[in-house]
Amino acid sequence: MNGQSIWLSLLRRDLLLAARRSADVASVIFFFVIAASLFPLGVGAEPAMLRAVAPGVLWVAALLSTMLSLGRLFAADHLDGTLEQMLLSPQPLIMTIIAKTLAHWLISGLPLVVLAPVLGLQFDLSGREILVLTVSLLLGTPVLSLIGSIGAALTLGVRGGGVLVALLVLPLYIPVLIFGAGAVTASAAGLGAQAGLSLVGAMLAVSAVFAPYAAAAALRIALE
Template sequence: MLRTFRVTLWRDLLLARRRRAEVLTPLFFFMMAASLFPLGIGPEGALLRTLAPGILWVTGLLASLMSLGRLFEQDWADGTLEQMLLSPDPLAVIVAAKVLAHWLLSGLPLVLLSPVLALQFGLPAEAVGALALSLALGTPVLSLVGAIGAALTLGLRGSGVLVALLVLPLCMPVLIFGAGVVDAWSAPQGPSAHLSLLAGLLMGAAALCPWAVAAALRLAAE
């Protein structure tokens, strides 16, 4: 199973290298959308610092949704998904590898870019670190939950809109706790409670979502 996980992960990373435009488009959207808010709001430093966590989290969530369409679509089109379903290894292991590849290509760059974008909002260094940590814990949950929506809408016309309708309500807790980390950082109790909740959501999603995605993919293939 470990070999299957490694091979699937490496395959998806290689395929993404050949489709760089699809990988870079959500990242450019994240940078452009987040950078436009300081220009539109104006130079009010206190207002920018207050809005920064919510803006970066919402734009990051939308950027993550943009890249979910390619998670299983190509495998569905070229018949690879049928081979995955026939594999003797658990389908959940293959799904976990594909979700990890999705996060490495879409979620991790958001985490790395967030400190640079947060400087436009005037966030202090400690708050920037808390924001990046919240994104590091929250964006994998977005990929795991989003994979369920991508599997349920596989092969349907207008699947991108359907994925957004399915996934956005499920991602609200991650968005709330993630955006609240920076506000809690300045409070006496600190952000440990928000970070613990994000970590709990991540562990629960990592344990349950691959199996749910595998079941959805089997339904889509029937």
């Protein structure tokens, strides 16, 4: 079996395991929907106010929803010894982390991107603003998964790891949040969203290159 087949098998395995734990996947989606839907009820139905706060609310809800599942990124494989076997296998650990991170995004990030346009309607966003919001989440949520993989690896096997993951990754999430929400705000103000989207895209490129190596180093330290 060549390297590509092993990588695809790992990705398929993580997706199948997630499908069997449908409650965990559903909790991420429900949290995103509920957090975004309750906010208009709390601040009122004034359209101008809803449009002003929509980018930040939806991005914060997506960020927190993604964090809910970070603790399970490596934990299950660590408990049953699978992670140690992956470390000893001929498959480079970097490729294993990329497969697991991609599976995490497909499960926890992509559904949020799909739901964002529907939730944007309740904030009275225009079609252009909804498009920018969707694109910003499409570029930004993979960054959340990539950075989150580093935090999950660093806190592997640590008691209270979920809280530690939040403390580690939240400061690194702030630039993604600022520029992702800022792109939508700029589009609403007629300033153009290209600058914000370009910065989020640049962060995605940098994270895709460096985050797997950092997570692999953290996993090796955690498993020693």
